[in-house]
Amino acid sequence: MIMIRARSRWLVAGVAAAMLAATTPAASAARDDGRLSWRDCGGQGVVAGMRCAAIEVPADWAEPRGRKITLEVARLPATEPARRIGTVLGISSGYGIQELSRSAADLAELRRRFDLVGFDTRVTHWIARMPEVCKQPGASLHDPRGEKDFAELAAGMKAAFEKCRQADPTGLFAHLDALSVARDTEAIRRALGGERASFMAGGMGGVAAAAYARLFPHRVRAMYVDGVNNQTEGWPAQRLRYLPVLQKMVTRFAGWCADTPACALHGEDAEAVWRRLVRDADRHPIPVTSSRYGEGELTGWLLTSTTIPPDPGPRNAAWLAFADAVDRARRGDGSGFADQALGAASFVAMPGAQVMSCGDDRAYGSYAQLEDYRRKARDLAPEYAGAEITLLGCAGWPLPVANPARPLPTGALPPVLGVGTTWVDQVATESFTRMIPGSVTVAYDGPGHVTYLSGRKCPIRYATAYLTDLELPRPGTVCPAE
Incomplete structure (x- = not known):
């Protein structure tokens, strides 16, 4: 799985930034006999x-x-x-x-x-060499409810894929x-x-x-x-394997918070606070604005698609920031999640980003497959039973899958x-x-x-x-x- 949930900042700031400007060490051309001709590398690092x-x-x-x-x-x-x-x-x-x-x-x-x-x-x-049209999100990603909703999302992504394909100068x-x-x-x-x-x-x-x-x-x-x-x-099966890991991550964070006075949720059941926030945000999405990604709504599904950092970070900085973001979000201020959540949704809906994995069968092939996944996920981790965000990005892939699971x-x-x-x-x-x-x-x-x-x-x-x-x-x- 791409670590959207746990490493959204890395994905959006790192991979998406690399999509805009890629640099590599200078290199020679290959010899005609197929063997490599080695030279000193140029460039920093x-x-x-x-x-x-x-x-x-x-x-x-x-x-x-x-x-x-x-x-x-x-x-x-x-x-x-x-x-x-x-x-x-x-x-x-x-x-x-x-x-x-x-x-x-x-x-x-x-x-x-x-x-x-x-x-x-x-x-x-x-x-x-990716064309600019390939960097434009093809759909507003959300947790589809019903075959019609899923079909509309897939149609939006398919249209975006086709535009990207037509503009492709590389043949890739x-x-x-x-x-x-x-x-x-x-x-x-x-x-x-x-x-x-x-x-x-x-x-x-x-x-x-x-x-x-x-x-x-x-x-x-x-x-x-x-x-x-x-x-x-198969990617859905991998996600199902990961759901208990997500639950343990929440429990681990809550235990740390209980032992850490600096945690914004200290003195409360942090796990219960998180679950309540997810439930409430699905019922009443929180309006958010990102300086980079514009306006959007913070739903519970989007929160669970970005989730708790798996690594507390130096001096627990990542967990401290997450606790503060949760505390503010439950009071109606979702700014602590805005860049991360909206950035993840934008990245996954970008056809030029998803083209790198759609050929590897990284999608729900139908709404029936998504529903089957949901049924299995509810038995493992009900709060994480929504559609896996990274598998929605390849909905509507217009070509045969080159590397099926x-x-x-x-x-x-x-x-x-x-x-x-x-x-x-x-x-x-x-x-x-x-x-x-x-x-x-x-x-x-x-x-x-x-x-x-x-x-x-x-x-x-x-x-x-x-x-x-x-x-x-x-x-x-x-x-x-x-």
């Missing part, structure tokens, strides 16, 4: 010793001689070349070079024996699915040389990792996944290592690793998402040992919070 290159791949892999796009690639060579094992190739959902730069210091032990390689996916190519509109990213990954692996590679994937990069494992299992020496989703079992053949795959945080993404990651016999998921008992990008030492230590020696930790291994 580049790690010392990093080398950059570029490779051309088809915009549409079904037409390999057709239009091409250029992908940027970066490599941190092994620091002990005489003992080098091979390559660890990162599979990202977007800006893989930034991820490589960000995690380089924490992966220094792994780099002793491996070249570390990252690349900016075709998504970054799309973001940098229909080819941003994870199978296309997986084929790009294989092209890079071939250009790097060798029969097999090891892989790391975090967050939404797990969708492309599963696609790669589906297409090229014999090229996988080892695979480490961190905080990933399991698209193969379906079981992953696992016979040719080696056991994989997964890491998930108990506060956020362990259940999703474990559903991924459970597909592959012999695999293990290590639980990081604390907040956060994608631990290797957060510099969590214990998970990185297990990842390094596994990728180096192909030895998995014992099932049930837990890393304490750092």
